[in-house]
Amino acid sequence: MEYLKLEDCCEILDSKRIPVTANKRRNGKYPYYGANGLQDYVDDYIFDDELVLLAEDGGNFNSKDKPIAYRVSGKCWVNNHAHVLKPKQGISVDYLCYALMYYDVSGLVNGATRQKLTQATIRKMKIPILSEIDQLRIVEIMNSIQQLKNDYRSILHKLDVLIKARFVEMFCHKGYTVLEWNDVFNTRTGKLDSNAATENGKYPFFTCSKDILYIDDFGFDQEALLLAGNNAAGKYDVKYYKGKFNAYQRTYVLTLRGNWSYQLFRYQLEDKLEYLRQQSLGGLTKYLTMKILGELSFIIPPIEKQKEFELFVQQVDKSRFDIKKSIIELEREVVYD
Template identity: 25%
Template structure:
């Protein structure tokens, strides 16, 4: 199989280093890495002259080369590219655009091994240009792309099914308990502090190789209220400190420090074994007035996320909500029978989610094996 260097295949135009004062409310959107990853809620605009090369339009291929490495196809209209992102210009060799995207997706792990920098990891242009990808004839590229496109479509359908099931849970929550702000059903309104029996910060100790206990960090909590154990670390903790930071089934976990977009992620720990919780997470144990799943679902409603973002304090790229602020948040306390009814409904929906997730995992495994076959 013929191989080709990325630098010999296309040109890569870096974005412009817009200053904070360049960002306004009118003009063309300024696209940063977080606007590509979906972790931003503060899109900025620029209304002035700019180099034509940093303009992006629908269909442009973008590559983030700093902090969070990724490849994206832009589809949100005319915009301007910020620094740390390449726009790909296919001006050197003939290649199918989608084939190129799949090849880059497969090479992201190799790119990560070549990153530099102590704080913001990045790949320099020389190392990026030197990365090799397979370069078969154009008809073979199209054949490979069509096969991967079909599997990608199935994967997206499975993900959409999971999203619809999550939306069903949220809709049923509001249907049973009413809007959390207006409280049309007249439930008692208390603060979260009134429903808590114990609240603790996690440990600040670092993870260690071969540690005794699984170590839950903020990246193990998803933005939609689940646990993600794909990147699980381990830790050793002295016996006399275990009770301060151990998390057990039924505990509610609240991510107190993160970006402004992700601060406040909340999930119920529903696993049988003990784990240790990290310092950026608050462990909450309830006193029985509210069920853990009800609190977690409440905190993950979009209207509550807006409240959390408005409360958060901190420096750029890091926001914080402390335990006292968490306990000051108002919450309604629905009838316990209704809470149990919601839990049972959620349990049934979760069964459906398990089946869909299994199908998704199997399809993803097929996709990954083909990616390795074609590009590995």
């Protein structure tokens, strides 16, 4: 199979990008894109075309299951965290996008805490050269896969709604005790930099990424909830773990003060993540403080009710795991003949 360098099959329009700082954005109707997709809507545009945006920095470079490229169409604004690519004649924009979505960039990105895929590097990236008919065939296959993934994600959303409905049914307006953060959790943080992970580490290493990394040494040996303490977009994450692990210095390690269900409090924390996003501080990187967390409160139902809810969530989580596994398998099935 023949391959073509990216610089030979598309125009790189990075020079036309214009970054807009958050405090200077004016709300409007035009999409404003960055490394991982839509960031906002603004009142002006700089592109009006069929384009592929490829993450430059802050992309999902360490994940095999999240795209690093996506397609945009029409009037839009793009900041300087995404490369702007316009396919040349004979290259379908959809084919170019699918060829780059899960491109293996290991060894191509540089940087520690915030990895970057430079323009000099992407010029050397290669994609398979196929006839326009074969490109169309690949696009049709990929569109079918994307539709299946969307269907799976719809089921995941319905399962989330099911858990929320069950929580409301079991615990809301029942007169149960309500406690504030410091009465519910013993709160610690990790001590390590986020770049302390090792490729073949023995123990889970929890950072503010949704992905779990690994490390050679452990700093904790316990049952805990792990709450991300900072995030570029304020989209925080809660994880549960029991055993030996380590943590980044901006990851909150939470131990329950009572003999309660960790799954119940994991859910209650997850239900507050949107509120935390709205309350978080910071500019380019959002972060949570103990003052913000300390204002949260939690329902403490009887332990038998907690265990009933925990069993229900475990059953739903099994279904969610199976669906997410199916999504990953769909993504890994894509090969070029």
